[in-house]
Amino acid sequence: IFGANFTGATAVKFGGTNATSFTVVDANTITAVVGAGASGQISVTTPLGTVNSATSFSLIPLTTINSSYCNNTLSALNTGIVCNSISGSQMYRFKVISDGIERTFETATNSFRLTDLVGSANYGKVYSVNVSVKFNDVWGGYGATCIVNTPTTPPLTKIKSTQCGV
DSSP states (O other), rough: OOOSTTTTEEEEEEEEEEOOOOEEETTTTTEEEOTTTOOOEEEEETTTTEEEEEEEEEEEOOOOOOOTTTTEEOOSOOOEEOOOTTOOEEEEEEEEETTTTTEEEESSSSSGEEEGTOOOTTTTTTEEEEEEEEETTTTTTOOOOOEEESSOOOOOOOOOOOGTTT
């Protein structure tokens, strides 16, 4: 938090919710840990009084890929990969890295498939996947990385005799 006359600050609030903790770095800077579910104006109380921010603050929650996909092999290249849903989110951005190449896919839903990516996906590869959410027109940070493996080979297919005209 940047401002002036923060020396001796006794309280920091985000939308009326007390900061979990805060440190006055210097007279013009405070670092604070935001309390869960906080949004609204930022207020700082010092011996000189309480001042409120001119604009509102919104906490953009992090989301992660559901753990059942992590460190596992997908059943197929087009298997849906799902992240935890965030209420009120506008979009999800999945970031995928393999062989040093980063690609992203944006969607309004909390899932995607590796085959949705430009350039698709390949068999026998390891993919690092994480996700960010868009909240109030602002993209948040990426959640924890999930390692996803693809099957080593395509599934075998069989032709039924009834399909051969026999």
